[in-house]
Amino acid sequence: xxxxxxxxxxPIVLLYLGLYKAQKALLPVTVIGLLAALACAICQxxxxxxxxxxxxxxxxxxxxxxxxxxxxxxxxxxxLLLSKGYFERISRHTAEYYAIILFSxxxxxxxxxxxxxxxxFIGIEIMSVSLYxxxxxxxxxxxxxxxxxxxxxxxxxSTGFLLFGMALLYGSSGxxxxxxxxxxxxxxxxxxxxxxxGIALLIVGLCFKxxxxxxxxxTPDVYEGAPTLITAFMSTVVKTAGFAxxxxxxxxxxxxxxxxxxxxxxxxTIITLFIGNITALYQQSFKxxxxxxxxxxxxxxxxxIVSLGAASGNSVFVYAxxxxxxxxxxxGGLILVxxxxxSDNFESFNGLGKRNPFLAFVLTVAMLSLAGIPxxxxxxxxxxxxxxxxxxxxxxxxxxxxxxxxxxxxYYFRVIIAMYFRADERAELTVPVYxxxxxxxxxxxxxxxxxxxxxxxxxx
Amino acid sequence: MTVSILLFLPIVAAVITALLKNGIxxxxxxxxxxxxxxxxxxxxxxxxxxxxxxxxxxxxWISSYGIYFSAGIDGISMVLVLLxxxxxxxxxxxxxxxxxxxxxxxxGLILFMQAGMLVVFxxxxxxxxxxxxxxxxxPIYFICALWGGENRIRITIKFFIYTxxxxxxxxxxxxxxxxxxxxxxxxxxxxxxxTLDVKHQSWVFWAFFLAFAIKMPLxxxxxxxxxxxxxAPSGGTMMLSGIMLKMGIYxxxxxxxxxxxxxxxxxxxxxxxxxVxxxxxxxxxxxKQKDGKRLVAYSxxxxxxxxxxGIFAWNIAGVQGAMIQMLNHGINxxxxxxxxxxxxxxxxxxxxxxxxxxxKVAPRFAIGFLIIxxxxxxxxxxxxxxxxxxLLKGVFDFSVQHYVNLVLAIIAGLTIIFGxxxxxxxxxxxxxxxxNPLTATFADVSGTEKFTLCLICVLVIALGIYPQPILHxxxxxxxQLVNQIGSKFTM
Numbered sequence: 035x036x037x038x039x040x041x042x043x044x045p046i047v048l049l050y051l052g053l054y055k056a057q058k059a060l061l062p063v064t065v066i067g068l069l070a071a072l073a074c075a076i077c078q079x080x081x082x083x084x085x086x087x088x089x090x091x092x093x094x095x096x097x098x099x100x101x102x103x104x105x106x107x108x109x110x111x112x113x114l115l116l117s118k119g120y121f122e123r124i125s126r127h128t129a130e131y132y133a134i135i136l137f138s139x140x141x142x143x144x145x146x147x148x149x150x151x152x153x154x155f156i157g158i159e160i161m162s163v164s165l166y167x168x169x170x171x172x173x174x175x176x177x178x179x180x181x182x183x184x185x186x187x188x189x190x191x192s193t194g195f196l197l198f199g200m201a202l203l204y205g206s207s208g209x210x211x212x213x214x215x216x217x218x219x220x221x222x223x224x225x226x227x228x229x230x231x232g233i234a235l236l237i238v239g240l241c242f243k244x245x246x247x248x249x250x251x252x253t254p255d256v257y258e259g260a261p262t263l264i265t266a267f268m269s270t271v272v273k274t275a276g277f278a279x280x281x282x283x284x285x286x287x288x289x290x291x292x293x294x295x296x297x298x299x300x301x302x303t304i305i306t307l308f309i310g311n312i313t314a315l316y317q318q319s320f321k322x323x324x325x326x327x328x329x330x331x332x333x334x335x336x337x338x339i340v341s342l343g344a345a346s347g348n349s350v351f352v353y354a355x356x357x358x359x360x361x362x363x364x365x366g367g368l369i370l371v372x373x374x375x376x377s378d379n380f381e382s383f384n385g386l387g388k389r390n391p392f393l394a395f396v397l398t399v400a401m402l403s404l405a406g407i408p409x410x411x412x413x414x415x416x417x418x419x420x421x422x423x424x425x426x427x428x429x430x431x432x433x434x435x436x437x438x439x440x441x442x443x444x445y446y447f448r449v450i451i452a453m454y455f456r457a458d459e460r461a462e463l464t465v466p467v468y469x470x471x472x473x474x475x476x477x478x479x480x481x482x483x484x485x486x487x488x489x490x491x492x493x494x
Numbered sequence: 495m496t497v498s499i500l501l502f503l504p505i506v507a508a509v510i511t512a513l514l515k516n517g518i519x520x521x522x523x524x525x526x527x528x529x530x531x532x533x534x535x536x537x538x539x540x541x542x543x544x545x546x547x548x549x550x551x552x553x554x555w556i557s558s559y560g561i562y563f564s565a566g567i568d569g570i571s572m573v574l575v576l577l578x579x580x581x582x583x584x585x586x587x588x589x590x591x592x593x594x595x596x597x598x599x600x601x602g603l604i605l606f607m608q609a610g611m612l613v614v615f616x617x618x619x620x621x622x623x624x625x626x627x628x629x630x631x632x633p634i635y636f637i638c639a640l641w642g643g644e645n646r647i648r649i650t651i652k653f654f655i656y657t658x659x660x661x662x663x664x665x666x667x668x669x670x671x672x673x674x675x676x677x678x679x680x681x682x683x684x685x686x687x688x689t690l691d692v693k694h695q696s697w698v699f700w701a702f703f704l705a706f707a708i709k710m711p712l713x714x715x716x717x718x719x720x721x722x723x724x725x726a727p728s729g730g731t732m733m734l735s736g737i738m739l740k741m742g743i744y745x746x747x748x749x750x751x752x753x754x755x756x757x758x759x760x761x762x763x764x765x766x767x768x769x770v771x772x773x774x775x776x777x778x779x780x781x782k783q784k785d786g787k788r789l790v791a792y793s794x795x796x797x798x799x800x801x802x803x804g805i806f807a808w809n810i811a812g813v814q815g816a817m818i819q820m821l822n823h824g825i826n827x828x829x830x831x832x833x834x835x836x837x838x839x840x841x842x843x844x845x846x847x848x849x850x851x852x853x854k855v856a857p858r859f860a861i862g863f864l865i866i867x868x869x870x871x872x873x874x875x876x877x878x879x880x881x882x883x884x885l886l887k888g889v890f891d892f893s894v895q896h897y898v899n900l901v902l903a904i905i906a907g908l909t910i911i912f913g914x915x916x917x918x919x920x921x922x923x924x925x926x927x928x929x930n931p932l933t934a935t936f937a938d939v940s941g942t943e944k945f946t947l948c949l950i951c952v953l954v955i956a957l958g959i960y961p962q963p964i965l966h967x968x969x970x971x972x973x974q975l976v977n978q979i980g981s982k983f984t985m
Binding site: 345348402407408409413414417418420421424425429432433436439440443444447451454455486487488491492 | 555556557558559621624625628629632636639640646647651654655658659662663665666669670672673
């Protein structure tokens with residue numbers, strides 16, 4: 035449980051560091067603190083998954099929580115390493131950014147270890163409120179402000195749905211506690227219609243948070259308007275956490291009622307896949323393409339919930355990990371290209387194979403992984419998702435997913451084509467050391483997981 | 495001694511070669527590929543030509559999904575391992591005259607592709623098979639797109655998406671088989687034992703058929719092929735036509751028909767018809783081609799159509815014919831593309847109409863060309879003959895069994911004539927007649943070119959005169975497989 039405590043205390047330490055102008059210490063302290071939190075989380079892992087609820091049943095830090103805390107903390111560390119020098123350029127208040135990101139992470143840890151609907155709500159709110167601020171952190175930038183306002187309005191709206199849904203669940207089952215809700219579902223032959231309404235509202239709220247269609251309208255604008263690193267944080271860490279919470283709630287409480295909600299989620303999944311992929315196809319901006327592709331990846335992640343089973347947690351974990359590390363490379367590459375004179379269009383990547391072979395190579399690995407080509411982690415994720423869906427006889431869904439995977443080749447390979455096959459006379463591009471480390475680690479992890487997925491695929 | 499050394503050496507070689515400088519890389523690649531051939535020959539010397547699978551490696555890979563790194567060599571695999579390991583050094587030799595920019599990457603990708611193809615030819619686990627299948631695709635995409643002709647970007651992405659689409663459906667088929675298997679593994683022998691009903695087998699059949707028909711390619715899934723073959727650099731074209739398309743044929747023999755026999759027999763006639771249509775259609779188009787490389791590409795579709803028809807007949811003669819024809823077609827098509835590579839490198843054109851009379855100025859080249867050409871059209875005592883003979887025998891046996899498909903068999907038989915017509919016409923227009931100002935300066939082959947050409951010609955003639963050793967390798971395995979599936983059908 036020390037993980038939550040460390041991650042909650044760390045931002046306060048950082049704020050004090052900021053107060054005493056110790057700018058240089060910010061990054062090392064953050065990284066060390068997060069590594070400590072990571073170590074604490076890993077220590078909680080037990081071979082037989084025997085964790086018991088703590089804090090009067092509010093939280094349950096089981097293996098599921100350990101695994102998802104770890105992946106979100108590691109992704110955050112990687113993103114913060116990329117932020118070296120990035121926040122300083124935007125504004126002078128660097129300590130606040132680190133602190134807010136960590137507050138958001140604290141909310142995320144609560145989201146992956148809740149055992150009570152109230153904690154789920156609190157976790158989501160801690161995360162979201164931090165994100166509203168982060169999206170608008172470029173104070174003088176018009177797009178950033180627009181992103182923050184849009185995100186806040188839509189987010190507040192969806193929170194309403196979430197809260198209303200929880201209230202209805204409470205009204206019919208008499209408790210916020212997940213064990214009590216599960217008991218209610220299992221023991222009552224006639225479930226209150228109010229309870230079903232509650233589930234439907236929860237689906238709306240959660241789909242909004244994870245950016246699944248048709249509740250995705252905020253994603254492209256917010257992702258485009260927010261500073262690129264914040265976008266990276268939102269589309270990797272936040273999305274992973276959203277799915278972890280989604281899965282935890284549904285597998286713990288609503289599994290017996292799957293006849294009711296599976297059709298709803300099936301429709302949502304199919305719409306999400308098509309909207310994400312087809313819109314991504316028409317984008318000229320790399321950043322916007324990543325935003326839409328993140329919608330389509332939400333669609334693939336929904337597979338695990340549609341075909342809910344014992345392997346779902348593992349599938350989401352592997353898929354989210356693969357997607358996160360590949361996205362971090364993509365966003366990191368985008369930052370570098372933008373900094374050195376490019377826009378965020380595909381053309382900025384022209385000739386990157388010559389301008390910086392290393393960057394071009396890791397970006398290629400990332401794109402192949404996002405496209406789900408074998409020997410990369412992304413393929414393993416897709417394979418687990420497809421297997422889950424086929425095992426539940428959602429063959430039609432898998433065929434739709436296959437068609438979408440083919441569509442996605444077009445826009446991911448556009449980057450590869452731009453980098454290697456289109457000439458450009460721009461100057462060579464230098465990659466700072468921190469970026470090199472993050473890129474090398476991420477690319478290596480992508481390939482290692484792709485070749486030997488047992489490295490991570492047996493912890494849930 | 496397990497097959498793993500054969501699978502991992504090319505990966506190591508690929509990484510080393512990719513890091514080397516221009517000038518050294520091609521020699522290193524040649525060295526590694528020859529080493530690979532030597533290893534394959536050692537395997538061959540220890541190989542017992544019965545129906546068993548030998549040199550098996552079987553270690554857990556992804557435990558939660560019952561996936562094993564499981565590979566081995568039986569008679570059918572052995573022929574294809576030989577094909578791959580013989581052709582790769584040959585192909586590297588044919589590219590010796592080219593000065594590729596970033597040579598290390600080029601040869602590294604070729605060696606990596608070799609690893610992928612060897613995995614495909616030896617895999618005994620469905621998941622491993624799929625991984626090898628895709629691992630061979632990525633390098634060839636980059637080879638074509640980086641070193642190809644003018645329209646390469648558009649054409650290679652079409653090629654990639656076509657084949658990737660097919661293979662994803664195959665993946666769904668494999669996952670489906672896995673979930674139906676009693677002990678939840680991807681082991682091919684478990685797949686073989688399963689008895690699904692006709693309806694489900696039909697789905698599995700189509701999932702595999704799409705992937706393999708696109709890869710071979712069979713009519714009407716061939717539209718990516720001529721463009722890609724034309725635009726790819728000659729080394730890439732040879733890898734594609736010489737070895738990679740055999741992945742599709744091998745897949746049909748090993749994975750499609752045995753895993754979905756009822757589905758296959760349900761659609762057997764349709765598959766045969768597609769094969770035969772491909773033969774006729776491609777031959778007619780080949781006849782009209784002006785670009786030499788494109789002509790060879792279409793002739794390849796025609797040959798593959800016949801091989802496919804022979805396999806779809808599913809009797810011992812047909813499948814054995816396919817086995818030996820895969821090897822021989824590989825050698826011949828590499829030879830043919832090499833011929834056109836030599837011509838286009840010297841004269842900067844592949845237009846058949848602009849050429850003529852080359853035989854007068856380059857007699858050695860003319861002899862080499864003629865021998866390879868005769869092998870391609872299947873003249874007796876060249877390597878093409880025995881394969882085509884067995885394939886046609888297989889198709890005729892099938893039609894005698896079923897009485898109605900005799901027309902199909904006769905049309906398939908016409909291919910030998912078609913092939914001879916367009917090939918000999920090409921030879922006449924390119925090599926004979928009077929020289930023109932362009933071809934008068936044609937320098938005869940020498941050095942590495944001569945050596946490579948000689949090597950190919952020796953193979954063409956040697957395998958033509960005495961094909962028995964090759965047939966012997968695969969005989970027991972093919973007989974067992976065909977009988978096993980045939981008995982399922984009669985049940």
